[in-house]
Amino acid sequence: MSTPTYDELASTWTRLHHLGHLQSIAGWDQAANMPPKGVEARAAAMAEMAALLHRMRTDPKLPDQLARAEQEPLSDPQRANLREMRREWRLSNALPESLVQRQQLATSRCEHAWRTQRPANDWAGFVANFREVLAIGREEAALLSAETGLRKYDAMMDRFEPGMTSARLDAIFGDVRQWLPGLVQRVMAKQADEKVVQPAGPFPIEKQRALCEQAMRLLGFDFEAGRLDVSAHPFCGGVPEDVRMTTRFRDDEFLGSLMGTVHETGHGRYEQNLPRDWLGQPLANARSMALHESQSLSFEMQLGAHPGFVKHLAPLVAAAFERQPAFEPANLYRLMTRVKPGLIRVDADEVTYAAHIILRYEIERPLVEGEIEPEDIPALWDAKMKELLGLDTRGNFKDGPLQDVHWPEALFGYFPCYSLGAMYAAQWFAAMRRGIPDLDIRINRGDFAVVFDWLRENIWSQASRWSTDDLARRASGEALNPAHFRAHLEKRYL
Amino acid sequence: MSTPTYDELASTWTRLHHLGHLQSIAGWDQAANMPPKGVEARAAAMAEMAALLHRMRTDPKLPDQLARAEQEPLSDPQRANLREMRREWRLSNALPESLVQRQQLATSRCEHAWRTQRPANDWAGFVANFREVLAIGREEAALLSAETGLRKYDAMMDRFEPGMTSARLDAIFGDVRQWLPGLVQRVMAKQADEKVVQPAGPFPIEKQRALCEQAMRLLGFDFEAGRLDVSAHPFCGGVPEDVRMTTRFRDDEFLGSLMGTVHETGHGRYEQNLPRDWLGQPLANARSMALHESQSLSFEMQLGAHPGFVKHLAPLVAAAFERQPAFEPANLYRLMTRVKPGLIRVDADEVTYAAHIILRYEIERPLVEGEIEPEDIPALWDAKMKELLGLDTRGNFKDGPLQDVHWPEALFGYFPCYSLGAMYAAQWFAAMRRGIPDLDIRINRGDFAVVFDWLRENIWSQASRWSTDDLARRASGEALNPAHFRAHLEKRYL
Numbered sequence: 001m002s003t004p005t006y007d008e009l010a011s012t013w014t015r016l017h018h019l020g021h022l023q024s025i026a027g028w029d030q031a032a033n034m035p036p037k038g039v040e041a042r043a044a045a046m047a048e049m050a051a052l053l054h055r056m057r058t059d060p061k062l063p064d065q066l067a068r069a070e071q072e073p074l075s076d077p078q079r080a081n082l083r084e085m086r087r088e089w090r091l092s093n094a095l096p097e098s099l100v101q102r103q104q105l106a107t108s109r110c111e112h113a114w115r116t117q118r119p120a121n122d123w124a125g126f127v128a129n130f131r132e133v134l135a136i137g138r139e140e141a142a143l144l145s146a147e148t149g150l151r152k153y154d155a156m157m158d159r160f161e162p163g164m165t166s167a168r169l170d171a172i173f174g175d176v177r178q179w180l181p182g183l184v185q186r187v188m189a190k191q192a193d194e195k196v197v198q199p200a201g202p203f204p205i206e207k208q209r210a211l212c213e214q215a216m217r218l219l220g221f222d223f224e225a226g227r228l229d230v231s232a233h234p235f236c237g238g239v240p241e242d243v244r245m246t247t248r249f250r251d252d253e254f255l256g257s258l259m260g261t262v263h264e265t266g267h268g269r270y271e272q273n274l275p276r277d278w279l280g281q282p283l284a285n286a287r288s289m290a291l292h293e294s295q296s297l298s299f300e301m302q303l304g305a306h307p308g309f310v311k312h313l314a315p316l317v318a319a320a321f322e323r324q325p326a327f328e329p330a331n332l333y334r335l336m337t338r339v340k341p342g343l344i345r346v347d348a349d350e351v352t353y354a355a356h357i358i359l360r361y362e363i364e365r366p367l368v369e370g371e372i373e374p375e376d377i378p379a380l381w382d383a384k385m386k387e388l389l390g391l392d393t394r395g396n397f398k399d400g401p402l403q404d405v406h407w408p409e410a411l412f413g414y415f416p417c418y419s420l421g422a423m424y425a426a427q428w429f430a431a432m433r434r435g436i437p438d439l440d441i442r443i444n445r446g447d448f449a450v451v452f453d454w455l456r457e458n459i460w461s462q463a464s465r466w467s468t469d470d471l472a473r474r475a476s477g478e479a480l481n482p483a484h485f486r487a488h489l490e491k492r493y494l
Numbered sequence: 495m496s497t498p499t500y501d502e503l504a505s506t507w508t509r510l511h512h513l514g515h516l517q518s519i520a521g522w523d524q525a526a527n528m529p530p531k532g533v534e535a536r537a538a539a540m541a542e543m544a545a546l547l548h549r550m551r552t553d554p555k556l557p558d559q560l561a562r563a564e565q566e567p568l569s570d571p572q573r574a575n576l577r578e579m580r581r582e583w584r585l586s587n588a589l590p591e592s593l594v595q596r597q598q599l600a601t602s603r604c605e606h607a608w609r610t611q612r613p614a615n616d617w618a619g620f621v622a623n624f625r626e627v628l629a630i631g632r633e634e635a636a637l638l639s640a641e642t643g644l645r646k647y648d649a650m651m652d653r654f655e656p657g658m659t660s661a662r663l664d665a666i667f668g669d670v671r672q673w674l675p676g677l678v679q680r681v682m683a684k685q686a687d688e689k690v691v692q693p694a695g696p697f698p699i700e701k702q703r704a705l706c707e708q709a710m711r712l713l714g715f716d717f718e719a720g721r722l723d724v725s726a727h728p729f730c731g732g733v734p735e736d737v738r739m740t741t742r743f744r745d746d747e748f749l750g751s752l753m754g755t756v757h758e759t760g761h762g763r764y765e766q767n768l769p770r771d772w773l774g775q776p777l778a779n780a781r782s783m784a785l786h787e788s789q790s791l792s793f794e795m796q797l798g799a800h801p802g803f804v805k806h807l808a809p810l811v812a813a814a815f816e817r818q819p820a821f822e823p824a825n826l827y828r829l830m831t832r833v834k835p836g837l838i839r840v841d842a843d844e845v846t847y848a849a850h851i852i853l854r855y856e857i858e859r860p861l862v863e864g865e866i867e868p869e870d871i872p873a874l875w876d877a878k879m880k881e882l883l884g885l886d887t888r889g890n891f892k893d894g895p896l897q898d899v900h901w902p903e904a905l906f907g908y909f910p911c912y913s914l915g916a917m918y919a920a921q922w923f924a925a926m927r928r929g930i931p932d933l934d935i936r937i938n939r940g941d942f943a944v945v946f947d948w949l950r951e952n953i954w955s956q957a958s959r960w961s962t963d964d965l966a967r968r969a970s971g972e973a974l975n976p977a978h979f980r981a982h983l984e985k986r987y988l
Contacts, residue, residue, distance in 0.1 A: 038736030
């Protein structure tokens with residue numbers, strides 16, 4: 001069957017994929033390798049490429065091509081691919097270039113100042129810049145809302161998590177809100193008597209690096225199609241054919257790097273196992289940010305903190321450093337599952353993490369929709385930290401609303417993906433246990449392939465073939481159901 | 495004064511520079527980092543970018559813009575910049591795209607087969623592929639010759655070394671041919687009684703790496719604007735703002751990596767010191783390949799093998815490894831200046847190196863011009879190796895005409911740049927000694943800045959402002975004069 005216009009679109013997207021490859025690798029290089037004096041030239045090169053890709057995605061020929069291709073006799077996957085092309089087209093064309101430029105200037109000014117304002121606890125200074133970031137963010141939300149028909153905040157979130165709405169989130173997080181503070185208290189009471197031996201450092205960086213690579217091998221990362229390097233902020237970049245993961249090391253602590261690497265390995269394997277036949281087409285992209293996070297958290301929390309996995313990880317830890325009592329599997333497991341409310345999101349344990357996200361969601365949604373102003377944030381932050389985690393954060397802006405880079409960078413609508421990812425991960429493992437009754441026995445035996453095979457079949461290979469809800473239903477029999485997350489926490493921690 | 499068309503051209507070249515930046519970094523990454531399964535995706539991405547840059551350089555608007563800009567009231571540097579733009583335009587537009595594609599296929603097939611044919615000593619197999627590479631190379635030479643009015647070989651060489659001709663080369667190499675074999679014999683006789691202590695390994699790679707970085711610092715490399723990594727074939731890549739040098743290590747030998755790094759540092763400092771105000775414009779590019787080589791050889795041979803430099807390098811070597819007699823400055827100097835005819839160009843010493851180049855030049859010129867055929871190469875190779883270096887190479891193709899990647903890759907006309915670079919380097923140091931009578935005393939004292947300052951003022955900062963001949967005249971009072979090279983060798987080695 002002849003699909004000439006669809007084919008033209010497909011080759012446009014292949015070109016975007018090839019040029020995006022260079023952008024990804026240069027982005028990784030910037031974080032992992034680039035010396036300081038390279039900054040300006042790299043920024044100019046990246047901006048040139050971004051402008052070029054933007055011109056390709058806003059080519060005036062595209063709307064007509066998309067409309068004509070929709071009339072062609074397409075296969076189901078082609079039709080899904082076309083749906084994703086239209087989605088990308090809509091996202092690229094919704095915003096006038098002048099807004100994009102103003103936003104880049106405002107976020108870059110705000111983010112740059114934030115780097116010193118945070119350590120200086122300078123909330124007033126931050127708000128002076130943030131006001132403009134927010135104003136432009138609200139303009140963006142209004143335009144995206146007009147384009148999609150979604151509520152303003154939902155339209156922002158849709159960029160990262162298509163199909164998710166604040167109505168659903170209100171229900172999901174509203175439920176978690178009810179039981180989480182009580183659960184935290186019960187877990188802490190239970191853990192109060194536990195003896196936990198702290199590992200004694202130092203832990204030489206080279207040994208940590210080798211240990212991280214061993215953990216990645218244990219988790220099936222393909223080193224022929226990727227690598228591990230160091231950057232200030234760990235991430236998983238590169239391209240599906242060549243995944244570039246990063247971590248960071250300190251010599252007085254190793255568990256943070258190790259489990260951070262396990263986390264990024266989940267992102268990495270998702271990317272490495274996207275469907276090869278479709279690479280370059282939007283159909284082959286990871287489904288969404290929550291789905292991506294569901295993979296990193298499947299690796300870090302569901303599998304990585306599973307006693308059966310820890311049993312196999314512990315000997316590698318003991319072999320990497322001098323043997324010590326802290327490295328006994330049972331103790332390592334206790335270290336990895338210790339629950340303690342704290343002020344900092346990125347340091348939070350699996351149980352209290354959701355509280356940090358709910359708090360941010362409950363602030364950024366009304367903020368984007370104009371119901372509150374930046375001045376209102378500190379009081380809301382204090383009240384919610386008290387309510388959710390029983391912590392006093394008054395006057396401590398640097399460990400409060402100044403702790404994250406997301407708001408200075410105008411990434412409104414992103415935070416929920418983290419907790420949605422944790423919920424999906426729990427849902428995947430619940431489905432796995434239904435389908436593979438001896439799952440835990442096999443994990444205890446070190447047969448992790450059973451997990452990877454399930455994820456490959458149900459998540460990785462499906463890429464963007466279905467909407468998130470359909471993907472979840474096909475994989476687990478139901479759309480997102482946070483009850484699995486609660487059940488997981490109660491089972492593991494009570 | 496209004497120069498609207500020139501300004502348009504300048505911004506086109508700035509865009510080329512920015513996109514070329516990503517291409518350079520991805521090229522470096524490919525050699526230094528990329529895992530094996532990244533090959534195909536990277537090749538596709540690089541080809542996409544090459545096609546994009548080619549489209550920009552063959553934009554049908556350019557000829558008219560170049561002609562109109564030439565009528566605008568330009569400053570002298572702008573006019574020089576426009577001259578270089580026209581040169582780049584001519585090189586990009588001289589060849590039809592079909593030829594470029596056929597050439598890419600033929601060279602990639604030939605080069606790929608060569609990797610196994612060389613170790614297998616399979617000359618006949620090589621010729622089967624090389625015949626097509628040569629046929630396309632001759633087509634290319636004919637087109638470039640028609641475009642430039644130069645002889646065919648000269649038109650090929652002009653891509654790398656603008657302004658150089660085979661008439662000049664015949665005179666230059668004809669002269670060297672007369673005295674070189676005799677000089678080699680005299681040096682060998684002189685060195686026959688010298689006692690040279692060989693260093694005893696192993697030399698741990700991490701210590702070698704640190705030593706190489708120390709040598710780079712001694713040579714003024716700016717690590718804030720570049721780095722040293724490892725690749726199979728050392729090179730100097732990246733961009734002027736962020737120079738990416740590579741080396742390779744073996745643990746039984748350190749001098750090769752160390753002096754290779756000193757060599758690449760010469761390339762690196764040239765790039766790091768190109769005129770900042772003009773970066774992105776062709777005026778700011780390095781002048782030519784021979785000029786580039788003159789910088790690496792100024793570093794490796796003129797300065798790097800200078801007894802005054804070796805005196806300051808030796809303690810770093812002794813500190814990097816266990817102290818041993820081989821690391822005494824006088825012995826290290828003897829190791830670095832040992833002359834011994836050998837079959838392999840890249841392993842050749844400073845004196846015999848030129849023989850390898852003359853041999854290749856005397857074969858590739860008639861080859862390109864259709865005076866000889868690939869079948870004729872082995873006999874010519876054997877005769878010339880005998881004549882120039884007294885070595886028998888019969889039947890040993892792998893250490894003979896199969897040893898270099900240049901011919902399989904159709905880089906005809908490149909080889910002379912290596913020896914021209916050595917000659918220019920000698921000429922720069924002769925000029926330096928005339929201008930700075932205590933040059934050697936200062937080098938002995940460790941004051942290398944005197945060398946760098948001269949090179950910065952006369953070579954690096956001049957970039958492509960002048961033709962090579964004019965640059966040489968402004969720097970040293972005369973165009974290329976190979977007498978300085980001979981004098982340098984006789985002074986150092988007799």
